[in-house]
Amino acid sequence: xxxxxTAIVIGGGIAGPVTAIALRKAGIEATVxxxxxxxxxxxxxxxxxxxxxIDALRAIGAEAAALEIxxxxxxxxxxxxxxxxxxVTPTGSTRPGSTGSRTIRxxxxxxxIHAQAADRGITIEGGRRLVAxxxxxxxxxxxxxxxxTAEADILIGADGxxxxxxxxxxxxxxxxxxxxxxTTGGYAPATGTATVGGDYExxxxxxxxxxxxTAPDGxxxxxxxxxxxxxxGRGEVEAVPGAQWRRTFTQIYRDDAGPALExxxxxxxxxxxxxxxxxxxxxxxxxxxxIVVGDAAHAPSPTSGQGASLSIEDAVVxxxxxxxxxxxxxxxxxxxxxxxxxxxxxxxxxxxxxNSKAPGPAGRFLRDLTLPTILRMTADSASNRRVFDHQxxxxxxxxxxxxxx
Ligand SMILES: Cc1cc2nc3c(=O)[nH]c(=O)nc-3n(C[C@H](O)[C@H](O)[C@H](O)COP(=O)(O)OP(=O)(O)OC[C@H]3O[C@@H](n4cnc5c(N)ncnc54)[C@H](O)[C@@H]3O)c2cc1C
Numbered sequence: 001x002x003x004x005x006t007a008i009v010i011g012g013g014i015a016g017p018v019t020a021i022a023l024r025k026a027g028i029e030a031t032v033x034x035x036x037x038x039x040x041x042x043x044x045x046x047x048x049x050x051x052x053x054i055d056a057l058r059a060i061g062a063e064a065a066a067l068e069i070x071x072x073x074x075x076x077x078x079x080x081x082x083x084x085x086x087x088v089t090p091t092g093s094t095r096p097g098s099t100g101s102r103t104i105r106x107x108x109x110x111x112x113i114h115a116q117a118a119d120r121g122i123t124i125e126g127g128r129r130l131v132a133x134x135x136x137x138x139x140x141x142x143x144x145x146x147x148x149t150a151e152a153d154i155l156i157g158a159d160g161x162x163x164x165x166x167x168x169x170x171x172x173x174x175x176x177x178x179x180x181x182x183t184t185g186g187y188a189p190a191t192g193t194a195t196v197g198g199d200y201e202x203x204x205x206x207x208x209x210x211x212x213x214t215a216p217d218g219x220x221x222x223x224x225x226x227x228x229x230x231x232x233g234r235g236e237v238e239a240v241p242g243a244q245w246r247r248t249f250t251q252i253y254r255d256d257a258g259p260a261l262e263x264x265x266x267x268x269x270x271x272x273x274x275x276x277x278x279x280x281x282x283x284x285x286x287x288x289x290x291i292v293v294g295d296a297a298h299a300p301s302p303t304s305g306q307g308a309s310l311s312i313e314d315a316v317v318x319x320x321x322x323x324x325x326x327x328x329x330x331x332x333x334x335x336x337x338x339x340x341x342x343x344x345x346x347x348x349x350x351x352x353x354x355n356s357k358a359p360g361p362a363g364r365f366l367r368d369l370t371l372p373t374i375l376r377m378t379a380d381s382a383s384n385r386r387v388f389d390h391q392x393x394x395x396x397x398x399x400x401x402x403x404x405x
Pocket of ligand 1: 293
């Protein structure tokens with residue numbers, strides 16, 4: 001399989017459009033196909049784009065997508081349910097002069113990335129849900145749920161944590177792992193409760209986790225992580241009305257210091273509740289002319305604050321690998337060998353923190369005893385620097401040295 005000239009990208013979230021932008025820069029024509037009908041808003045509240053994600057956008061000249069929206073959130077103050085401060089952890093690089101992390105409404109980020117793609121003449125076709133693909137010697141043919149098809153030299157699955165492309169590549173691929181947590185959030189009008197300098201406040205509540213940050217206009221952006229067993233069915237928690245969750249939150253946060261109840265009651269509507277899944281270790285990222293990127297390949301828990309940033313890094317590295325290698329198989333193998341160790345290290349670290357979000361009394365005691373020391377030790381640690389200071393340069397050579405595996 002020689003160097004590709006055209007690509008089908010499945011998924012118009014974060015990884016998909018950014019991959020198309022990076023491929024265009026590498027000289028490969030890409031069209032993005034998104035399942036949601038055109039103009040549909042994406043669910044979810046906010047997310048934090050870390051320094052490394054913004055720097056990866058800069059490598060392809062698309063950083064305006066992040067810098068012109070949201071607000072800076074350089075750190076997170078962690079507290080116990082009594083309000084005791086456990087310590088502070090950075091959300092991005094602490095290098096002098098580096099771009100700080102930004103917290104952005106999810107829908108604004110998707111819109112801004114789509115606008116960057118449109119500026120480059122990239123088409124994102126909404127209402128096209130991939131259901132099958134035929135990977136042949138001359139190219140790949142994607143089949144959509146309306147019976148339509150599209151053809152290209154390669155197919156890139158950027159279709160998120162519940163990816164279809166992942167199972168087309170490997171029908172035996174493991175199911176996404178349920179974290180035991182469900183999540184929602186919202187925007188509370190300015191109430192007088194404010195975090196300092198844009199920093200997040202995150203509280204290990206007695207029964208559930210709560211986090212918020214105050215935007216420059218005083219609005220409080222908040223989210224909850226609730227323990228929930230067993231794993232809910234697809235769409236099950238989404239279907240529960242907001243009024244019912246409001247009653248649940250009143251019980252769950254009744255013993256916690258901090259503004260959880262105040263912010264929740266001031267919020268008119270919540271985002272639909274969703275179960276949080278991860279994709280910790282996928283055995284096969286690619287087969288033939290098809291490959292997965294972003295959450296479809298490796299979804300960390302949201303605790304990492306890295307899912308979106310890693311997806312953007314993937315997009316850039318995949319484009320560079322395809323630019324610098326003579327064959328699709330060498331490019332895909334090179335991409336995986338560069339990306340897998342980094343993403344799996346980050347996923348593992350986030351899973352450890354996730355487990356401390358809803359422990360029993362003994363776990364709580366141990367966490368509150370050890371976390372301050374851990375936070376002090378890791379604030380400017382080599383492992384944090386490896387995550388946040390990761391740099392991608394469009395001028396780098398991404399030829400695969402070990403050859404196809
Ligand atoms: C509650 C929560 C909070 C988070 N907070 C953060 C954070 O603070 N920082 C951070 O970096 N990350 C965060 N993440 C993770 C982050 O949202 C993901 O890592 C990121 O969205 C992955 O981007 P993606 O493009 O791979 O997938 P997505 O953004 O999920 O996009 C996938 C797209 O593919 C489409 N699609 C699916 N199936 C098909 C199909 N068959 N055909 C066509 N299209 C299809 C979907 O409609 C969707 O638009 C959070 C995640 C959650 C759940």
